[in-house]
Amino acid sequence: MMNPMVWQLNRLKDLHPTPEVQAFHPGVVQPVQEYHATLPGYRFTPLHPLSTLARHWNLGGLFIKDESSRFGLNAFKSLGGTYAVAKYLSRTLDHGQPLTTHTLTSPGTRQRSLTFATATDGNHGVGIAWAAHQFGHQSIVFMPRGTAAARVQSVRAAGGQAEVTAFNYDDTVAWVAAEAAERGWVLVQDTSWPGYQEIPLWIMQGYTTLIYEALQQLQDFGVKRPTHVFLQAGVGSFAAAVTGFLANVFASAIPLIIVVEPTQTASLLRSATVGDGQLHSLEGPMQTVMAGLACGAPNPLAWDILQHWVGMFLSCPDEMAARGTRILANPLAGDPAVISGESGSVTLGVLSHIMASPLAQTLRQSLDLNEQSQVLLVSTEGMTDPVLYRRLVWDGLFPYDAS
Ligand SMILES: Cc1ncc(COP(=O)(O)O)c(C=O)c1O
Numbered sequence: 001m002m003n004p005m006v007w008q009l010n011r012l013k014d015l016h017p018t019p020e021v022q023a024f025h026p027g028v029v030q031p032v033q034e035y036h037a038t039l040p041g042y043r044f045t046p047l048h049p050l051s052t053l054a055r056h057w058n059l060g061g062l063f064i065k066d067e068s069s070r071f072g073l074n075a076f077k078s079l080g081g082t083y084a085v086a087k088y089l090s091r092t093l094d095h096g097q098p099l100t101t102h103t104l105t106s107p108g109t110r111q112r113s114l115t116f117a118t119a120t121d122g123n124h125g126v127g128i129a130w131a132a133h134q135f136g137h138q139s140i141v142f143m144p145r146g147t148a149a150a151r152v153q154s155v156r157a158a159g160g161q162a163e164v165t166a167f168n169y170d171d172t173v174a175w176v177a178a179e180a181a182e183r184g185w186v187l188v189q190d191t192s193w194p195g196y197q198e199i200p201l202w203i204m205q206g207y208t209t210l211i212y213e214a215l216q217q218l219q220d221f222g223v224k225r226p227t228h229v230f231l232q233a234g235v236g237s238f239a240a241a242v243t244g245f246l247a248n249v250f251a252s253a254i255p256l257i258i259v260v261e262p263t264q265t266a267s268l269l270r271s272a273t274v275g276d277g278q279l280h281s282l283e284g285p286m287q288t289v290m291a292g293l294a295c296g297a298p299n300p301l302a303w304d305i306l307q308h309w310v311g312m313f314l315s316c317p318d319e320m321a322a323r324g325t326r327i328l329a330n331p332l333a334g335d336p337a338v339i340s341g342e343s344g345s346v347t348l349g350v351l352s353h354i355m356a357s358p359l360a361q362t363l364r365q366s367l368d369l370n371e372q373s374q375v376l377l378v379s380t381e382g383m384t385d386p387v388l389y390r391r392l393v394w395d396g397l398f399p400y401d402a403s
Helices: 026-037 051-056 067-072 078-093 123-134 149-157 169-183 198-220 237-253 267-274 300-309 318-329 342-356 358-367 386-393
Strands: 006-009 047-049 061-066 115-119 138-143 161-164 228-232 256-262 312-316 374-379
Touching (some): 026 198, 047 198, 051 061, 061 198, 067 374, 078 115, 078 123, 078 198, 115 169, 123 138, 123 149, 198 237, 198 374, 228 342, 237 256, 267 312, 318 342, 318 386, 342 358, 342 374
Parallel strands (some): 061 374, 115 138, 138 161, 228 256, 228 374, 256 312
């Protein structure tokens, strides 16, 4: 039996433009896009219309932003890591020049060799390793126990030193933070805590390039504003960055945002359910097939945005991610195939359940998903663990059971 999908309308939503939200104003984050555009291999990642599937589910439109080709690194995460590393280097150099690959690789920047350190399920570490390597510095990347060999290998292939710890993700973060302080490494972590906010904010601002591109691409399809945006969350930085940008662009007409987490690690859903405005973390082994979302301690900076602007928090079992991966790999006639890993495909899996399962009728209605809806999803990763991917798509691991 599948675990049920659990959801909570966000009672804290008040569209409050906090300073945290203003940090994602298009004017504020314009330098991020300008910087990314200077990186080798930068181009918009594709936004695929899934028109046949949209018709099948009686939706006005369905679009998925495919991040598997981002800088050739198989996930969106490098957008944040490279921006944070660049900002850090630029500030250390204090050269007052615009942030470009050219200024950051000039001989003056190499006078001192730095080591950038991070904890990661994989994708963020690949981005940090790649960015440090690009600018001629070192990186050391720590990954939770049980990390798939392919993910460790991807960090090494991007030029980083990769180590697997004996801890879960949250404990690995705490451990690396302590080690970095002792050893003089520059910690580039994609989550914040009191006293450590500047770098996580840069990372989050780095993610906005993705939604900036998506809104432009939607316009090309005649869609001025998506009505629904599903965002998957681990620590919540990605969801908050996209939400913050959309809040600034659309204000009170912000699309309905649905944040999706794995059942076992749904700390944002838990926080929304308690509803006291505080974060309520989860602890434990974080056992989910969605490696990128396996975190129980959310980013407080992200929560400051999400709690004011998200419409619904929702948790789902691994079967939804597996189903999303299979649907995207086997499209209906006329739609493109999208290769999407478990953390990338989960929102499509969730949408498939909402649109087709009799069990989800109330949820479907309360979300107002119908022929007027223009739904935006982000496939945040490609096939980052090929062995698992084939077990899902070829062998039918985690079969879906709608009953
Ligand atoms: C593929 C993928 N999608 C989504 C996320 C979620 O991002 P966040 O941890 O910022 O919520 C991650 C995080 O590592 C990821 O790797």
